[in-house]
Amino acid sequence: MIDNLLLGFQVALSAETLLYCFIGVSIGMFIGVLPGVGPLAAISMLLPMTYYVSPTSALVMLAGIYYGAQYGGSVASILLRLPGTASSAVICLDGYEMTKKGRAGAALMLSALASFIGGSIGILLMAAFSPTLSEMALKFGSQEYFMLMALGLVAASTLSEGSAIRGLAMVVVGVVLGLVGIDLTSGAMRFTYGNFELMDGVSLVASAMGLFGLAEILANIGQGERATPSSKITLRSMMPTRKELRDSFPAIWRGSAIGSFFGALPGTGSTIASFFSYATENRISRNRDTMGQGAVEGVAGPEAANNSAAQTAFIPTLTLGVPGDAVMALLLGAMMVHGVTPGPQMLTQSADMFWGLVASFWLGNLILLVFNIPMIGLWVAMLRIPYRLLYPAIVVLIVIGTYSIRYSIFDVYQLLAFGVLGFVLRVLRFPTAPLVLGLVLGPLMEENFRRSMMLSDGQFSTFVTRPISCGLLIVIAAILLAQMLLAVTAWRRADSEKETSTP
Amino acid sequence: MRDTQQGGRLRRALQALTSVSGLGGLTLLLSAAAVLAQVQTLSIGSAAAMGPGYFPAALAGLLIFFGVVLLVESWRHPDQRVSLGPLLPVSLVLGSIVAFALTLKFLGGAIAVLLVVLLSALAEPRRKLKELVLLGVIVLALVWLIFVVGLDLQIAMLPKGLLS
Incomplete structure (x- = not known):
C-alpha cells in the first residue's frame, strides 16, 4: 500500500494535477456554499470542460467538486440556516444555533476540521480496501456484474428520498434512454427514429445538465431572494475553545465511522450518513441534552460523516465500476468518455491513475482545510451575490457547455428536451437522480445480461446457482420486500386514520 | 339513486386519473407503449441469443407494472392535485x-x-x-x-x- 501511495503522490503532485485539484475543490467549495446549486448540477456543468484535459486531471477536478461541495455545504447551513447541499441540511440545527450565540466562526472552523478528519479516514479506508475488493471482483462473471448493478440501482432508487415505486420507475426510464442508439451486438438502430445524431446514444452531458442544472434553475426562479449573512467572521472568532474541541473529537470519530460505512454501500450516500450521525450524537454524546441548542457535536459529527461518505463512495465506483448514486454515475460516465473503464482491471491497468486519484483526494482535503479557512470571508461574501444575477450566467454556462462538446445544435435541443422532461418529472413528483443512474448503467446491464444468458444457454437459473450472484439477488429481494411492507403499513395507517377522522 | 352513484364513481375516476399519481401512471404507460412500438421493428430473439428487442421488451413490461401500481395508488389518493406553478x-x-x-x-x-x-x-x-x-x-x-x-x-x- 505504501508503494502504491507513493506512486499516487508522484502523480498527484505534478503541477498539472495539482492545479486541477485546486480548481476542482475551489469550485466545489463555491458551489457548496451557494444554496440552490448542488454538486450534481456543478459536475454536469463542468463535464464538457474536462474534455480538454487529460483523463486523470479531469477526474481529479470533477471529484474535487464533489467533496469540495461537502465542505462548502455547511457554510450556508451554519450562517443562514439554509443547507448549501442536501447532506449538510442536518447541520442547520446546531450550526445556526451556534451562530445565534456568536460562535459562527468556531462552528465553521470545527466543521472544516471535522470534514478534514472524516475525509482523511475515508481515503485511508479506500486505499486499504480497494485492492482486496478489486481482486475479489476479478473473479466476477457477467452474472455477478448484472446483479451488482441491479442492486446498485434498486438500493439507490428505494433508499433515497421519495416513493420507492417512483424511483424504480425512473431507473427503468433511464435504462431505456441508455439503450438509444446503435446496438453493438446486432448493429440494429434503436429509438433513433432515423436521426443519425442519436446513433451514439443520448448525450450524458445534455441529459445531466437538463435534468439537474436546468431543473434546479426552473425550481428556484421566482422564489424571491434568500437571506444574506449579517455577521463578519474574523479569524480570531474562529478559534474553538478547549471544551468545544474536546467535545467535538468523539463525535468526529463516530461520524467518520458512520460515514465510511454508509458511503461505501450503494444507495446510501452522504445525506443518509450525516442524518444517521446526528441521530447517534443525539442519543449518546456527552452533551446530548443540549443538542439542537448549539451543541458542537451536532456540527462535528454529521460533517465528518458526510465527508468520509463522500470519499468511500468512490470505492464501489472505482473498484467494481458500479456507482452508488447519481454523482458517482456522472463520474463513471466521464471516465468512460475519456476511455477509462472503472472496474477491477483499473487497479492493475491504470494503477497510476487510481492511486493518483486517491492521493489527490487527500491533497484536495488538505487544500480545503488550509486555503479555505483564511478564505472564509470570501465565501461569506459570495453568499451576498443575489440569485437573480447568478442564474442567467448559469443558463449560459449550461447552453455553451452542451454545445461545445461536439459543436452540435442538436445537443442543445437534447438539453432543452431534458430540461422539459426534468420539469414534467418534478411536477409529477418523480425523482430524477435514479434516471441518470439508469442511463449510465443501462447499456452495461444489457450487455452483462445478454452475456449471462448466452453462457447459461438461456437458463435464468444461472443467477441463482452462482453463490455470489444468488447472495446479491437475496439482498435485492430483501430490500424490495422491506419496501413493500413499509408501503403496506403506510396504507393501513392512512386507512385507519381516515376511519377515525370520518366516522 | 344508481345514476348518482355511477356519476360519483366516474367523477372519482376522472379525479384519480388527473391526480399526481394518476398522470404519473399514465405517463409510464405511454412510455411503455412507445417502447413496445419500437420493439415491433426489432427482432426479439431467444433468451440464449437475444435480439436487440429482448431487453427493451422486458423494460416495457416493468414500465407497465409501475404504471399500473401508480394508477392503483391514484385511486386511493385522488385528491393530490398537479400544480404547475407559474x-x-x-x-x-x-x-x-x-x-x-x-x-x-x-x-x-x-x-x-x-x-x-x-x-x-x-x-x-x-x-x-x-x-x-x-x-x-x-x-x-x-x-x-x-x-x-x-x-x-x-x-x-x-x-x-x-x-x-
Whole structure:
C-alpha cells in the first residue's frame, strides 16, 4: 500500500494535477456554499470542460467538486440556516444555533476540521480496501456484474428520498434512454427514429445538465431572494475553545465511522450518513441534552460523516465500476468518455491513475482545510451575490457547455428536451437522480445480461446457482420486500386514520 | 339513486386519473407503449441469443407494472392535485435556449449569448434595464474569456456577414 501511495503522490503532485485539484475543490467549495446549486448540477456543468484535459486531471477536478461541495455545504447551513447541499441540511440545527450565540466562526472552523478528519479516514479506508475488493471482483462473471448493478440501482432508487415505486420507475426510464442508439451486438438502430445524431446514444452531458442544472434553475426562479449573512467572521472568532474541541473529537470519530460505512454501500450516500450521525450524537454524546441548542457535536459529527461518505463512495465506483448514486454515475460516465473503464482491471491497468486519484483526494482535503479557512470571508461574501444575477450566467454556462462538446445544435435541443422532461418529472413528483443512474448503467446491464444468458444457454437459473450472484439477488429481494411492507403499513395507517377522522 | 352513484364513481375516476399519481401512471404507460412500438421493428430473439428487442421488451413490461401500481395508488389518493406553478418564468428560461439554438449559426455567439442572458433574466420580475445591460456585458466577457480564450472553442462570436 505504501508503494502504491507513493506512486499516487508522484502523480498527484505534478503541477498539472495539482492545479486541477485546486480548481476542482475551489469550485466545489463555491458551489457548496451557494444554496440552490448542488454538486450534481456543478459536475454536469463542468463535464464538457474536462474534455480538454487529460483523463486523470479531469477526474481529479470533477471529484474535487464533489467533496469540495461537502465542505462548502455547511457554510450556508451554519450562517443562514439554509443547507448549501442536501447532506449538510442536518447541520442547520446546531450550526445556526451556534451562530445565534456568536460562535459562527468556531462552528465553521470545527466543521472544516471535522470534514478534514472524516475525509482523511475515508481515503485511508479506500486505499486499504480497494485492492482486496478489486481482486475479489476479478473473479466476477457477467452474472455477478448484472446483479451488482441491479442492486446498485434498486438500493439507490428505494433508499433515497421519495416513493420507492417512483424511483424504480425512473431507473427503468433511464435504462431505456441508455439503450438509444446503435446496438453493438446486432448493429440494429434503436429509438433513433432515423436521426443519425442519436446513433451514439443520448448525450450524458445534455441529459445531466437538463435534468439537474436546468431543473434546479426552473425550481428556484421566482422564489424571491434568500437571506444574506449579517455577521463578519474574523479569524480570531474562529478559534474553538478547549471544551468545544474536546467535545467535538468523539463525535468526529463516530461520524467518520458512520460515514465510511454508509458511503461505501450503494444507495446510501452522504445525506443518509450525516442524518444517521446526528441521530447517534443525539442519543449518546456527552452533551446530548443540549443538542439542537448549539451543541458542537451536532456540527462535528454529521460533517465528518458526510465527508468520509463522500470519499468511500468512490470505492464501489472505482473498484467494481458500479456507482452508488447519481454523482458517482456522472463520474463513471466521464471516465468512460475519456476511455477509462472503472472496474477491477483499473487497479492493475491504470494503477497510476487510481492511486493518483486517491492521493489527490487527500491533497484536495488538505487544500480545503488550509486555503479555505483564511478564505472564509470570501465565501461569506459570495453568499451576498443575489440569485437573480447568478442564474442567467448559469443558463449560459449550461447552453455553451452542451454545445461545445461536439459543436452540435442538436445537443442543445437534447438539453432543452431534458430540461422539459426534468420539469414534467418534478411536477409529477418523480425523482430524477435514479434516471441518470439508469442511463449510465443501462447499456452495461444489457450487455452483462445478454452475456449471462448466452453462457447459461438461456437458463435464468444461472443467477441463482452462482453463490455470489444468488447472495446479491437475496439482498435485492430483501430490500424490495422491506419496501413493500413499509408501503403496506403506510396504507393501513392512512386507512385507519381516515376511519377515525370520518366516522 | 344508481345514476348518482355511477356519476360519483366516474367523477372519482376522472379525479384519480388527473391526480399526481394518476398522470404519473399514465405517463409510464405511454412510455411503455412507445417502447413496445419500437420493439415491433426489432427482432426479439431467444433468451440464449437475444435480439436487440429482448431487453427493451422486458423494460416495457416493468414500465407497465409501475404504471399500473401508480394508477392503483391514484385511486386511493385522488385528491393530490398537479400544480404547475407559474409557467411564464419556466418558458422564458426554456425559450432562451431555443433562441440560442436558432441564432447561433446566423448571428454569432455574442448575440446568441446576450439573448440567453436577457430572456432568462426576464423570468425574474421587476428587472432594471441598467442591471440587465451590465449583466449581459459581464456574462459575455466571461464566456469570451473562459471558452474562446481559455478553452480555445471554435465558436464564431460575430455575425457571419461582419467577418467576410
